[in-house]
Amino acid sequence: MxxxxxxxxxxxxxxxxxxxxxxxxxxxxxxxxxxxxxxxxxxxxxxxHPRLAAVLTEQAATLIHCSNLYQNPWQNQLAERLAGLSGLDKAFFCNSGAEANEAALKIARRYFAQQADRRTEVISLPGAFHGRTMGALSITPKPKYHEGFTPLVPDCHTPATLAEVPGAISERTAACFVEVIQGEGGVHPVPLDVLQAIQQRCRETGTLLVVDEVQTGVGRTGTMFAFEQAGLQPDIVTLAKGLAGGVPIGAVLVREQVAGVMGAGSHGSTFGGNPLACAAALCVLDELAAxxxxxxxxxxxxxxxxxxxxxxxxxxxxxxxxxxxxxxxxxxxxxxxxxxxxxxxxxxxxxxxxxxxxxxxxxxxxxxxxxxxxxxxxxx
Ligand SMILES: Cc1ncc(COP(=O)(O)O)c(C=O)c1O
Structure with missing residues (x-):
C-alpha cells in the first residue's frame, strides 16, 4: 500500500x-x-521490550483514557516521580516535545503577566530546535523552518552567536530556552561556560531559565537529565521523546513559585497524561532506576x-x-x-x-x- x-x-x-x-x-x-x-x-x-509491552497490554485492558476531567492515579504517580528526580515541583502532561515547549512559553508569559513589569520577550539560542508548532517554531531560529509560516509569535529573539546570548538577556526577558546538547542542530553540546553565563544572567534579571530536555532527558546523556551535568537549576524543564518509550507523551516540570500562575482553565490537553502514556512512562522510569x-x-x-x-x-x-x-x-x-x-x-x-x-x-x-x-x- x-x-x-x-x-x-x-x-x-x-x-x-x-x-x-x-x-x-x-x-x-x-x-x-x-x-x-x-x-x-x-x-x-x-x-x-517485554516489560513495557506487558504494562501496555495490561493498561489497555484496564483504562486507556479518561481525560483530565478526573483524577488519574497514574498521572499523579508520574508527576511525583518526575518531581523527585528533577527537583522541580509540578508537572503538566501533553503529547509531544513541541507541545511541552508551547506550554512552557505560555507559563513564562503568564508568570510575567501577573507581575508589574509584564515581560513578553523570549530568547533562544542560535542552532536551537524546539519544535514545529507556532510558538515552538518562533524560538527555533532556522530560517528554512519559518518559510511560509510568518508572522510568528512576537517578541521571540535569537542572538547571532552563543557568546551574545547572556548579554541579550535583560530585565525585559521573560524566559530563555536552552538545550544542553543541541540535537537537531547537529548534536553540538552548548559550552558549559555559555550555559553558566546564561544561568547567571537569568538570576540577575529574574528571567526564567527553561531547559528543553525533550531529546537529552530521561537518561539519554547518561544522567536522568542533561542539566545535572551542566550545573543548571532550571525554573522549567520540558520532556517528551524517550519518556514513555515510544508512546506519545510530553511533560513540563515547573518550579512551585512559577507553577502557581497556572490556575484552573489556564491551559489543557485532552489526551495529555492519559493512563496509557503515564503507565508506559512509569515503566521506563522503573527500568532506568534499575x-x-x-x-x-x-x-x-x-x-x-x-x-x-x-x-x-x-x-x-x-x-x-x-x-x-x-x-x-x-x-x-x-x-x-x-x-x-x-x-x-x-x-x-x-x-x-x-x-x-x-x-x-x-x-x-x-x-x-x-x-x-x-x-x-x-x-x-
Ligand atoms: C530539543 C527538542 N525540542 C523539541 C522537539 C520537538 O519535539 P516533537 O517532535 O515531539 O514535537 C525536538 C524534536 O526533535 C527536540 O529535539
Whole structure:
C-alpha cells in the first residue's frame, strides 16, 4: 500500500519498517537493521521490550483514557516521580516535545503577566530546535523552518552567536530556552561556560531559565537529565521523546513559585497524561532506576564516542547521543542502511547516533563491523 494519501511533509521514504526487537528493526522484505535512530531518540527501552509491552497490554485492558476531567492515579504517580528526580515541583502532561515547549512559553508569559513589569520577550539560542508548532517554531531560529509560516509569535529573539546570548538577556526577558546538547542542530553540546553565563544572567534579571530536555532527558546523556551535568537549576524543564518509550507523551516540570500562575482553565490537553502514556512512562522510569542502568549508558556511550572517531570527524555528544561530521550526511545514511544500520542526518554533513538506551558494547562493535566500508580514517 502506497502513501499517496499521506501529506508530503516528510518527503520520500524508501524503507518500510514492520517489526522491532531490542536494538533491531526489520523491514517488509525481512531485512534486519541495527537501529541507531530509536525512532529519533524515542524508543529508550528498544523495540518490543517485554516489560513495557506487558504494562501496555495490561493498561489497555484496564483504562486507556479518561481525560483530565478526573483524577488519574497514574498521572499523579508520574508527576511525583518526575518531581523527585528533577527537583522541580509540578508537572503538566501533553503529547509531544513541541507541545511541552508551547506550554512552557505560555507559563513564562503568564508568570510575567501577573507581575508589574509584564515581560513578553523570549530568547533562544542560535542552532536551537524546539519544535514545529507556532510558538515552538518562533524560538527555533532556522530560517528554512519559518518559510511560509510568518508572522510568528512576537517578541521571540535569537542572538547571532552563543557568546551574545547572556548579554541579550535583560530585565525585559521573560524566559530563555536552552538545550544542553543541541540535537537537531547537529548534536553540538552548548559550552558549559555559555550555559553558566546564561544561568547567571537569568538570576540577575529574574528571567526564567527553561531547559528543553525533550531529546537529552530521561537518561539519554547518561544522567536522568542533561542539566545535572551542566550545573543548571532550571525554573522549567520540558520532556517528551524517550519518556514513555515510544508512546506519545510530553511533560513540563515547573518550579512551585512559577507553577502557581497556572490556575484552573489556564491551559489543557485532552489526551495529555492519559493512563496509557503515564503507565508506559512509569515503566521506563522503573527500568532506568534499575541498578547500573545509567552507569551502563555512560560506559557504553563513552565506548561509542571513542569508536565513532573511526567513522567521521568532530565527534561530539555524551551518553548515547552522538554526532559526527562526514562529507555527505545523506549519502552516509543511505550507505549505512544498505549495510544494515539506521542513522539520521542532522545537517548536510552531520550524522546522529541515538540508539536505544539498552545498547551494549557488542552492538557498538557490530556497528563498526557493518560500516567497515564507510570508515573515513583518512578524512579527519
Ligand atoms: C530539543 C527538542 N525540542 C523539541 C522537539 C520537538 O519535539 P516533537 O517532535 O515531539 O514535537 C525536538 C524534536 O526533535 C527536540 O529535539
Amino acid at each position: 502506497g502513501d499517496q494519501h499521506v501529506l508530503g511533509n516528510y518527503g520520500a521514504r524508501a524503507l518500510t519498517m514492520v517489526r522491532g526487537a531490542g536494538v533491531y528493526l526489520w523491514d517488509e522484505q525481512g531485512q534486519k537493521y541495527l537501529d541507531f535512530t530509536a525512532g529519533i531518540a524515542v524508543c529508550s527501552l528498544g523495540h518490543a 541498578d547500573g542502568f545509567l552507569a551502563r549508558v555512560k560506559a557504553v556511550g563513552q565506548y561509542l564516542g571513542e569508536r565513532l572517531q573511526e567513522l567521521g570527524s568532530e565527534v561530539s555528544g555524551r551518553g548515547l547521543m552522538w554526532g559526527i561530521t562526514v562529507p555527505d550526511a545523506q549519502a552516509f545514511v543511505r550507505a549505512a542502511a544498505a549495510a544494515g544500520v539506521l542513522v539520521t542526518a542532522v545537517g548536510d554533513q552531520r550524522v546522529r547516533f541515538v540508539p536505544p538506551l539498552i545498547l551494549e558494547r557488542e552492538h557498538v562493535d557490530e556497528l563498526l563491523d557493518r560500516l567497515q566500508a564507510l570508515r573515513v580514517s583518512g578524512g579527519r
